[in-house]
Amino acid sequence: MTRVVSASRNLRARTGTTGLVYLALVIVLVVGALFVALRGGNLFTAANTVDLFTRSSLLGFLAIGQTLVILCRSLDLSVGYVTALSTMVAAITMAGDPSRIVLGIGATLGLAALIGLVNGLVITRLRVNPFIATLGMGLIIKGYLDTRFQGPGGSIPAEFQTFGLSRVGVLPVSTLVMLALAVAVILFLRRTRTGFHMYAVGGDAEVARLSGIRPELPVIIAHVLCSMTAGVAGLLLASRFGTGNTLVYGNGYELEAIAAVVLGGTYLLGGRGGVAGTVAGVFILATLDTVFNTLSVDPFVKDVLRGAIVIAAVAIYARGQHARTAVRLRFPSGGAPPPATVPPDPPTSPPEAEPAARGGTR
Amino acid sequence: MTEPTTARVRFPTALRGGTGTVSVLLVLIFVVIATQNPSFFEGPPLMAFAKKAAPLVVLAIGQYLVIVSGEFDLSVGSLVGAQVVIAARLIDGDEAMTYPVIGLMLLFGLLVGLVNGLVTTLLRVPSIITTLGTMLILFGAVRYWTGGAPTGALSEGFRVFGRHGPDGVPVLGQIPWALVIAALLTVGAILLMRSPYGRSLMATGDNDTAAAFSGVRVWRVRTLAFVGSSLMATVAAILIGGFAGVTAQVGEGLEFTAITAVVLGGVVLGGGRGTVVAAVLGALTVEALFTLFNQLYLPSTIQPTAQGLIIIAAVAYVSRRGDPRPPTRPRRRPDPPNERQLDSSRR
Numbered sequence: 001m002t003r004v005v006s007a008s009r010n011l012r013a014r015t016g017t018t019g020l021v022y023l024a025l026v027i028v029l030v031v032g033a034l035f036v037a038l039r040g041g042n043l044f045t046a047a048n049t050v051d052l053f054t055r056s057s058l059l060g061f062l063a064i065g066q067t068l069v070i071l072c073r074s075l076d077l078s079v080g081y082v083t084a085l086s087t088m089v090a091a092i093t094m095a096g097d098p099s100r101i102v103l104g105i106g107a108t109l110g111l112a113a114l115i116g117l118v119n120g121l122v123i124t125r126l127r128v129n130p131f132i133a134t135l136g137m138g139l140i141i142k143g144y145l146d147t148r149f150q151g152p153g154g155s156i157p158a159e160f161q162t163f164g165l166s167r168v169g170v171l172p173v174s175t176l177v178m179l180a181l182a183v184a185v186i187l188f189l190r191r192t193r194t195g196f197h198m199y200a201v202g203g204d205a206e207v208a209r210l211s212g213i214r215p216e217l218p219v220i221i222a223h224v225l226c227s228m229t230a231g232v233a234g235l236l237l238a239s240r241f242g243t244g245n246t247l248v249y250g251n252g253y254e255l256e257a258i259a260a261v262v263l264g265g266t267y268l269l270g271g272r273g274g275v276a277g278t279v280a281g282v283f284i285l286a287t288l289d290t291v292f293n294t295l296s297v298d299p300f301v302k303d304v305l306r307g308a309i310v311i312a313a314v315a316i317y318a319r320g321q322h323a324r325t326a327v328r329l330r331f332p333s334g335g336a337p338p339p340a341t342v343p344p345d346p347p348t349s350p351p352e353a354e355p356a357a358r359g360g361t362r
Numbered sequence: 363m364t365e366p367t368t369a370r371v372r373f374p375t376a377l378r379g380g381t382g383t384v385s386v387l388l389v390l391i392f393v394v395i396a397t398q399n400p401s402f403f404e405g406p407p408l409m410a411f412a413k414k415a416a417p418l419v420v421l422a423i424g425q426y427l428v429i430v431s432g433e434f435d436l437s438v439g440s441l442v443g444a445q446v447v448i449a450a451r452l453i454d455g456d457e458a459m460t461y462p463v464i465g466l467m468l469l470f471g472l473l474v475g476l477v478n479g480l481v482t483t484l485l486r487v488p489s490i491i492t493t494l495g496t497m498l499i500l501f502g503a504v505r506y507w508t509g510g511a512p513t514g515a516l517s518e519g520f521r522v523f524g525r526h527g528p529d530g531v532p533v534l535g536q537i538p539w540a541l542v543i544a545a546l547l548t549v550g551a552i553l554l555m556r557s558p559y560g561r562s563l564m565a566t567g568d569n570d571t572a573a574a575f576s577g578v579r580v581w582r583v584r585t586l587a588f589v590g591s592s593l594m595a596t597v598a599a600i601l602i603g604g605f606a607g608v609t610a611q612v613g614e615g616l617e618f619t620a621i622t623a624v625v626l627g628g629v630v631l632g633g634g635r636g637t638v639v640a641a642v643l644g645a646l647t648v649e650a651l652f653t654l655f656n657q658l659y660l661p662s663t664i665q666p667t668a669q670g671l672i673i674i675a676a677v678a679y680v681s682r683r684g685d686p687r688p689p690t691r692p693r694r695r696p697d698p699p700n701e702r703q704l705d706s707s708r709r
């Protein structure tokens with residue numbers, strides 16, 4: 001037991017949490033392939049691989065944006081609605097005319113950026129809780145979409161549909177774009193000042209402020225970028241469907257994106273994590289979907305399994321983290337352990353007081 | 363921490379918390395409703411409103427318990443749907459089954475809350491993820507069990523709670539059982555929050571580290587909050603099932619409506635602040651808003667837009683009111699993430 005724990009500690013020390021997430025991805029792939037093989041199938045046929053990558057691209061865009069927002073200790077629940085709105089804007093602006101593609105992309109991303117800006121300003125300037133602000137924004141967009149549009153509308157020119165449909169070998173173009181975006185965002189987070197500020201503000205906005213960072217700016221930028229990635233996801237969906245479709249907001253993209261981000265090791269309360277882990281989280285979810293599809297699992301059972309797996313994965317992940325940190329939970333300088341300071345008054349409380357402390361003595 | 367009673371007695375204190383703001387908002391909406399429909403306050407329509415609002419009030423109380431302890435419960439909407447479907451399938455129109463099935467539903471709610479709570483506290487999974495997972499699991503499991511569409515029927519005995527009540531009361535006409543249940547639960551929750559458990563819960567939400575050092579068993583307190591939330595969702599399911607009947611869409615989106623109601627009452631997400639009364643008033647406000655929309659004959663599709671605008675405006679208003687602490691405090695409190703960050707930077 002101790003050897004396993006110390007081995008996993010060493011691994012983590014060398015690779016960081018992202019390494020563990022990729023390890024989990026490999027495990028999911030291997031286990032999935034085994035299950036499929038037991039049924040006499042093959043997970044890695046060209047069709048399945050294409051399916052896997054296709055699934056990952058859409059969720060990938062949303063999750064990359066969501067990572068930025070979560071790193072800043074914020075949240076964006078409006079991305080599903082922004083995606084739906086973006087499909088409409090793109091399809092209606094392009095109107096089937098190849099010469100209007102650039103205009104359509106510009107209009108879509110511009111509107112998405114504007115929504116993100118409003119989100120960011122409402123959260124930082126009006127100090128509305130991000131959960132409520134973005135949920136409210138989502139509701140506003142939903143109301144507009146439902147009132148204004150009755151069904152699919154607009155049309156995407158065939159030239160732009162290549163974005164969603166064509167591929168290089170087994171890799172769809174959209175997945176390549178998504179991976180390129182991931183690399184760009186990783187560089188943004190690791191190399192630019194704003195990127196560092198995002199981690200700082202997410203870790204502790206007050207400390208960041210005292211260190212001379214304007215805590216509002218990174219949050220606003222993160223929200224703008226997050227909405228823009230949702231806009232890209234909308235463009236992708238529109239190019240796959242060939243029309244704009246308002247009903248995609250019902251697919252629960254925002255919650256799935258958050259699940260992917262957390263699965264990827266980004267801390268939900270901000271300041272820790274990164275896009276590399278998120279990409280792994282996206283691929284884990286996409287792999288699960290592909291495996292379920294190959295095994296033709298009942299769609300309702302699929303929901304059950306997906307929920308259970310997300311919880312289990314995050315639990316395992318959180319467990320390792322806590323076993324390690326709990327050793328010096330409150331006493332970085334090696335002070336007295338909590339039981340000594342707790343008066344014996346509350347019945348049978350002291351050793352039980354903190355489950356984390358128990359985990360740490362292991 | 364503004365206690366409900368002191369908030370009422372001393373007005374300035376009340377206005378500083380969310381209770382005052384939400385009361386003003388509620389009165390404002392009622393006034394607009396009254397101008398549109400003067401007969402609204404004549405008893406029967408008011409009781410009809412109470413009947414309709416009761417489930418949300420009950421859900422808001424449950425959600426309040428979880429939010430004030432610093433967590434979320436996104437599974438309540440799914441749980442309401444699951445419970446209604448379970449009730450319909452097991453009762454299947456048989457009166458004799460009514461009470462055993464209600465008992466079973468309460469047990470099921472207890473189990474779901476226990477799982478939510480233990481996974482969140484002992485396994486340290488963020489509650490958004492835990493309850494999101496529970497939401498998916500319940501959603502899928504119930505549909506798999508019933509084959510996609512709800513089957514069976516509720517008994518009359520079951521529907522009494524959501525539909526009927528003592529008749530022939532002067533002025534009011536009928537006092538719905540739903541109102542009685544919601545009122546009893548509200549009083550119960552107020553008393554609970556003044557009990558040692560309630561104080562521990564509030565302290566845990568405010569700063570779980572400090573609470574743990576003061577001898578609070580944080581995991582137990584939070585787990586009980588989740589159990590409370592799930593039990594409230596079960597009660598809400600009984601009321602909603604009785605009132606509206608069984609459809610596949612029962613409960614959809616209720617978790618967000620409940621959270622909206624609680625937050626509208628000025629209860630701070632992140633925990634440690636806010637009162638039961640404020641949460642209940644928030645629920646009434648949301649329901650009054652829906653009633654108002656109906657009376658203004660707005661197209662039902664535009665309702666979300668207005669709802670979104672009003673939520674943001676109301677929360678922005680609460681956050682601005684001369685008390686800068688609610689938004690900044692949750693960020694400043696020294697909770698585990700900071701510790702871990704310290705740790706990681708030294709690695």
